[in-house]
Amino acid sequence: MQVAGVGFCCIDVYENLDRLYPTGNSVDFVIHMSRLGADASMVSVVGNDSYGALMLDKLRGEQIDVSHMHTREEGRTAIFRMDLNGNDRVHKEKVEGVMGDFGLSEADLAFILQHQAIHTNLSGRINHHLAGLRSQGVQIIYDFSTRTARHISEPILPHTDYAFFSYLQEDSEMEAFIRWAHAQGPRIVVVTLGEQGSVAYDGETFYREGIVPAEVVNTVGAGDSFCAGFMYGQLSGWTIQESLKQGARTASEVVSKFEPY
Numbered sequence: 001m002q003v004a005g006v007g008f009c010c011i012d013v014y015e016n017l018d019r020l021y022p023t024g025n026s027v028d029f030v031i032h033m034s035r036l037g038a039d040a041s042m043v044s045v046v047g048n049d050s051y052g053a054l055m056l057d058k059l060r061g062e063q064i065d066v067s068h069m070h071t072r073e074e075g076r077t078a079i080f081r082m083d084l085n086g087n088d089r090v091h092k093e094k095v096e097g098v099m100g101d102f103g104l105s106e107a108d109l110a111f112i113l114q115h116q117a118i119h120t121n122l123s124g125r126i127n128h129h130l131a132g133l134r135s136q137g138v139q140i141i142y143d144f145s146t147r148t149a150r151h152i153s154e155p156i157l158p159h160t161d162y163a164f165f166s167y168l169q170e171d172s173e174m175e176a177f178i179r180w181a182h183a184q185g186p187r188i189v190v191v192t193l194g195e196q197g198s199v200a201y202d203g204e205t206f207y208r209e210g211i212v213p214a215e216v217v218n219t220v221g222a223g224d225s226f227c228a229g230f231m232y233g234q235l236s237g238w239t240i241q242e243s244l245k246q247g248a249r250t251a252s253e254v255v256s257k258f259e260p261y
């Protein structure tokens with residue numbers, strides 16, 4: 001199983017707590033996939049600074065292929081200024097740095113084609129490549145997070161195999177949205193619901209799964225870890241229900257830590 005994270009990477013900085021860590025939706029995803037046993041790569045860019053070195057060291061330490069992690073001599077590694085509201089993370093300010101003009105080279109695209117699947121999101125800056133990659137056999141895993149406005153997801157969903165969203169609760173509005181999203185083209189649409197668990201839809205059946213209880217320290221990375229657990233199951237040939245259970249187990253291990261992995 002070969003998977004790649006493509007796009008946004010950053011350092012989360014909690015200035016009031018004097019703590020930080022390397023992260024990004026796809027970074028968290030590939031770290032968890034590697035720990036589960038997949039061959040994982042990350043394709044992105046960092047600056048030639050201490051934060052960039054920290055990112056590369058973390059990925060190498062997790063056995064992630066960083067051969068297509070680019071280091072920009074000028075410019076700073078992206079950061080997110082963070083805070084905690086109780087144990088729930090709060091994104092205060094995004095500073096894109098070198099991610100601001102990130103783009104894939106021909107060599108990057110050729111490298112990505114060697115993978116079974118890629119994970120990306122709205123900050124990844126590769127939406128215009130999705131159709132081409134998918135047409136050449138790469139499965140597209142897309143994290144929309146809380147962006148459930150249809151005008152945002154509609155141009156992307158036809159080029160996606162697995163679409164992940166986050167909702168506050170399950171209701172008729174959420175169910176209608178999942179049906180609509182699936183009709184746009186994905187193989188499976190998954191919605192995470194925080195403490196209410198998760199729902200997946202394959203066009204015929206709604207699958208539901210609860211959480212695995214844990215003492216919550218920081219909710220950061222819960223969705224990314226869930227996505228990794230679910231996708232490890234799917235790419236291994238497991239059923240949707242089994243994959244949802246694996247997602248719940250993986251997320252449970254993460255929320256009990258400060259870091260997102």
